[in-house]
Amino acid sequence: MLTVLRHRTYRHLFGAQIIALVGTGLATVALGLLAFRVAGQNAGAVLGTALAIKMLAYVGVAPIAAAFTERLPRRAMLVSLDLVRCAVALCLPFVSAVWEIYILIFILQSASAAFTPSFQATIPDILPDERDYTDALSLSRVAYDMESVVSPLLAAALLTVIPFNVLFVGTAIGFLCSAMLVVSVVLPSPKPAKPRGIYERTTRGIRLYLATPRLRGLLAIDLAVAAAASIVLVNTVVYVQASFGLDQRATALALACFGGGSMLAAFGLPRILDRFADRTVMLAGASVLVAGSALAIFLHSYRWLLPIWILLGIGYSAAQTPTGRLLRRSAHPEDRPALFAAQFALSHVCWLIAYPLAGRVGAAYGLPVSASLLSLMTLSAAIGTSLVWPGHDPDTLAHDHDLLSKDDPHLQSDDGGQHTHPYVIDDTHTAWPRNQKK
Template structure:
């Protein structure tokens, strides 16, 4: 009986795929995510090829430029998504990303990594908030949480498990050749996006024609006000900062630790990241069943705690135990990050969600812009103890957030 219930809970998110429009959007994003995973593994391996000793710094710089593009441009993307045809935003930015990825195999200098990464993620900053804001418009309210859970789970699965698979493929094809796989995935995903009905990509226009349109600055401020005005969303966003501190350590320093600390190869790096991805995806897929209003604060706190504890001892374990710790860290990251998107979808009016998703995207990546340089510094200066210090920082910030925001006094919404 318990097995039957568990199977039903795992299958629950897939109910959202009965909506054919969401299914096409979902599969387009999934294919794109697989390609993105290949991109970041390729960049990690290229960084190691350019300079083994500075690989953590190169990768941290590239990832910081990535999130910097998100911080600067995603709020404007959210505003744009509330005003014009969202399908147009999706396919234009998607094909520009494809063009940048197609050039990545020909990189010959470190500075080219930085330029192309920044350009790639300028377009990504417009694509992702638009994609997220579209979900609430094209799925029924009864399956919205399942759609968000499935989308987030898939993002976790291929955003983290994908690098593991890409690491294995890099052994067969080489670091540069996997960029061609990425470019091909963009073509397939782009064709799916073009099949979406544009009329469903627009914000509902009822009553808007007679209202005076706010300026871009007013829209930006409103997005910030709506995001931080809800205490539970504000707490969830703060926990995402804790998650970023730990997650950056994993993404930046794992490749160096596997290669130089444990003296293993790219395939071993791939399997470690696969363990992280499996943990993240497992928690994300189950989230549709456990993500109720009363469980969200516990999910956020437990997830952040799991992340901090998992990475703290990573410098002192063998390869087998590292696989287990990264699986636990993956579970923690999903539990710490999933509630935010659901809370926005449930608490923000549909006509305002574009700007709020854009603002959330910017702030959540601001946390990573802070976390990546910290990870790069620890990986470069303290390679023997980088995960220990990263874990201590993670747990310290979690304690401060708990003390100042006091989640026990935050009332959860009745619905959910």
């Protein structure tokens, strides 16, 4: 898996991702502790609302940003957005009111909503080999898990010598270092695309996404992931410090267990994906999430919380890591930025549903009720995935073009009105074939 790091450009981008995410992880721990200081027993509700605002920024900004950034130099855009995030992070230590948290989180995450899809869409352009890209996805999953493993452990150590709000300075340093690494490489420019109006460019990725059966299944997977992971990401601080009466370091350790489970799965996934289809692996991950979220309903002690969080981390990684492979095979290169932005926005609609449910229901009716509802949502989404994503899902499909003339250049061959090639939704193929040949 580490052989992909021989590519200099990817190596620098991966380093930028790691550094920025470690800083973000410090901010995640600090934000939870800040919410607890400001709101006490209602910290889950405050944090849930803050994370819901984050999701609103992701859902609203990502498609709009994709419509404009396909015409901008990627390196300049990514560096500028890193600097914006750095500036906002430097403001967070001075927060003293809940409304200030909400405003700064919206600005910070709006910049992230523009940054992340463009960053993700760049990776398949610099790693055209399928195995290299699969390894890169697993390494990327490991990098994201460092936010849940290394950052909380580092935060736990730092909290012994500094106030928690100083952790936000680490976030700012992470974004600054990320910008410096992006500057150090030359990135491919976006593929030239057909000129389109702003509305069409804004909505194109979502239309391509929802017209593809495997991606509708991915959206159901995203809902399962959001529902189960919200139990961890929203309510860990409430479980550990309010229910169990433990300290901040115990909260950081619990989050590290979740990330550790996810990292463990990510390291094994490249070999697993060589043997099993993406759909099989992702449904297996969703099943693990169903089991873990069900166990959380009966959670009454810290010593049981840690292994359940590890189990949820394993399911979280297995269900999410192959996402980039699905997106790559479901669009032409020029449509990838729009499709990655659509995935970013639609997946965060799922988080927008799950985060407030975890926080508000937990605060109003108790953690077992919140876990029960989220577990039921996870189960329903996993069942929905198996229904909307066909088990037979080849890249190459035989299909008709009733509206094209026989001499159209697209029709390379004709077999009773059908022809065959790798099929994705585009201007020529606007709907998925209903009758697929197996």
